[in-house]
Amino acid sequence: MYRISVDSSRCQGHARCMAFAPEAFDFDDEGYAFVPDGMAETAELSESIRRAEANCPERAVKIEEA
Ligand code: SF4
Known part of the structure; x- marks a missing residue:
């Protein structure tokens, strides 16, 4: 199981995460x-979510093994 989150202290709102994985971010x-929540x-872990993590300029997308 993987837990996906955004570190709000890092996020700058560029929306690159949304461009790579629109199903996973709002x-x-x-x-x-x-x-x-859902x-x-x-x-x-879908390839699109991995790409969203890799392409966040602020390293704000977190993927943890739960
Ligand atoms: S790409 Fe990273 S910094 Fe930009 S909106 Fe998404 S999570 Fe926030």
Whole structure:
């Protein structure tokens, strides 16, 4: 199981994560990314989520093994 999250202290709101994995990210009213509850835990890590993590300029996308 993997847990996906966005470190809100790092996120700058460029939306690159959304470009790579629109199914896994959403944005709050201030334009910062978060992972909706239904997507925060997954048994399989999709290639799109791996790319979102790799392409976040702020290293704000976190993937942890749960
Ligand atoms: S790419 Fe990274 S810094 Fe930019 S909105 Fe997504 S999580 Fe935040």
